[in-house]
C-alpha cells in the first residue's frame with residue numbers, strides 16, 4: 001500500500017551554521033533531482049517549550065474501553081504515542097509515515113488555530129533535549145490553511161524548511177537517527193510529492209535516548225499556547241523505534257497520550273491499531 005519510491009539521492013551538500021555550537025549540513029532532492037541548497041531556505045524560529053506536560057486536570061476522564069492495549073495518560077500539550085526504553089538499550093532511531101494535519105476551525109475559539117505533527121527522540125522522561133521534525137498546519141479564520149515542514153533540536157531554535165512543500169493531508173515521513181547523544185540525522189520527506197531533505201547535525205544538546213514519540217501537539221508561540229484546531233484523523237503508519245541492540249520496539253507498551261485543554265476537556269485521543277500503526281482523533 002505504501003509503495004512510494006524512495007529517491008534519496010544526494011543532491012547537494014553545503015555547510016550551515018546556527019547560533020551557538022549546534023551546526024548542520026543539509027542535502028535535498030525531488031524525485032532524484034537535485035534541489036539547490038539555497039532553495040531549501042531554512043529559517044530559524046526562536047525555541048518555545050516542547051516538553052511533554054502533565055495533565056492540568058486533577059480528575060481524568062473515565063476511560064471507557066478497558067481493552068485498549070496500551071497505557072493511557074493525559075497531557076496539556078501532546079497527543080499521540082510515547083515509547084520508553086532504558087539507558088541499557090537506548091533508542092537510536094524513530095520513524096513513521098504520517099499525514100500533515102488537515103484542520104477545521106474549532107467553533108467559539110477566536111483567531112487562527114493550529115496543530116503540529118512530529119516524530120522525535122526524548123522530551124518525555126528526558127528533559128534535557130528533544131530531537132524532532134514534522135509539519136505545522138494553521139487554519140485561518142476564513143478556513144484557509146497552510147502547512148510547513150520543520151526540524152528542531154530543542155532547546156535550540158526550530159528551523160522551518162520553506163523549500164520542502166507540503167499541503168494538509170499529504171503523507172510525510174520522518175526518520176530520526178541519534179548517532180550519538182549530541183549528533184544525529186533527520187530525514188524528512190513529502191512522500192507524495194517526492195521531496196526529501198536530510199539534515200546531519202552536530203553538537204546538539206545532550207539526548208538521553210530513552211523516549212521515542214509520535215505526536216500531534218498544541219504547541220507554544222511567543223504569545224503562549226496556540227489555539228488547537230479540530231483535525232481530520234491523523235494516522236501514524238509504520239511507526240518504529242529501533243534500539244542500540246537492534247530491536248524495533250514499535251508502539252507496543254507505549255503510553256497513548258490524550259490531550260486535555262486548559263478547561264480539562266479531552267480534545268485529542270490516540271488509539272493503537274497494532275504495534276506500528278495508530279490513529280489520532282480530534283474531539
Ligand SMILES: *[C@@H]1O[C@H](CO)[C@@H](O)[C@H](O)[C@H]1NC(C)=O
Nearest residue numbers: 093095175176177185187240
Ligand atoms: C532511516 O535513515 C537511515 C539513515 O540515516 C537508514 O539507514 C534507515 O534505513 C532509514 N529508515 C527507514 C525506515 O527508512
Ligand SMILES: *[C@@H]1O[C@H](CO)[C@@H](O)[C@H](O)[C@H]1NC(C)=O
Nearest residue numbers: 108109227228261262263265
Ligand atoms: C475554556 O473556558 C473559558 C471560559 O468558558 C473559555 O473562554 C475558553 O475559550 C475555554 N478554552 C478552550 C480552549 O476551549
